[in-house]
Amino acid sequence: GNSVTQMEGPVTLSEEAFLTINCTYTATGYPSLFWYVQYPGEGLQLLLKATKADDKGSNKGFEATYRKETTSFHLEKGSVQVSDSAVYFCALGSGYSTLTFGKGTMLLVSP
C-alpha cells in the first residue's frame, strides 16, 4: 500500500538557517506529492505540490522536487523565519483523491 516516511523532529534552527526536511514515499502508479503545514490550533494548509516526476513545487520560499528515481520529495528553504515554526506534513495522493500523510515534522525556529 501507499506510505510516506518523514524525518523525525523536532528540527530546531536559528533564524536565517537553511532547512531540509526529508520525505520518501512508497506508492503504486504515479502519485501526486504534497507538503502541508499546520500551525498550532489550526487545520492543514497546502504549502506546495508536484504532480509528476521532476516537477518542482514552490511557495513562500519553500521548494520540493519530485524525484521518482529516489522516491523522494524533500522540503527545502534557504532562510527560515521564526514565523515558519509549525508542523510540516508530506503527503501523497492517489485514487479517489485521497491523501496519505507522513507523521509530520515539527520545525522550531529561534530568533
Added chain:
Amino acid sequence: ETGVTQSPTHLIKTRGQQVTLRCSSQSGHNTVSWYQQALGQGPQFIFQYYREEENGRGNFPPRFSGLQFPNYSSELNVNALELDDSALYLCASSLGEGGYGYTFGSGTRLTVV
C-alpha cells in the same frame, strides 16, 4: 469566499457514547473528505463523499459513518466510542471527484474518557 467550518471545536464524550461532528464545505465545493489525526501522527483518511454518495473509504470500522447533504455540508458519526477514538477530526472540501485541491477546516478535537 468562506472556508471550511467545523463544529464543535472541542468535545468530550464517554466511552460507549455516540458523537456527531459537522462540517460546512467551502462555497462551490461538492466533495467532502474526513480525516482522523491522532496526537503526534499524520491525518488518516476516513472516507469521502461526492454528491451525497460515499465514493472512498479508508481502513476504519463501520461504526464510523457519514452523510453529505444537498448543500454539500457533511456529518461524521461515530458509534460506540472507544478511548482510541480521541483525536482531531479534520474535514476537507474540494471541487470535483478527482484532484487534490483540498481546503481543510480547523478540526474538532474529540476526547473520549
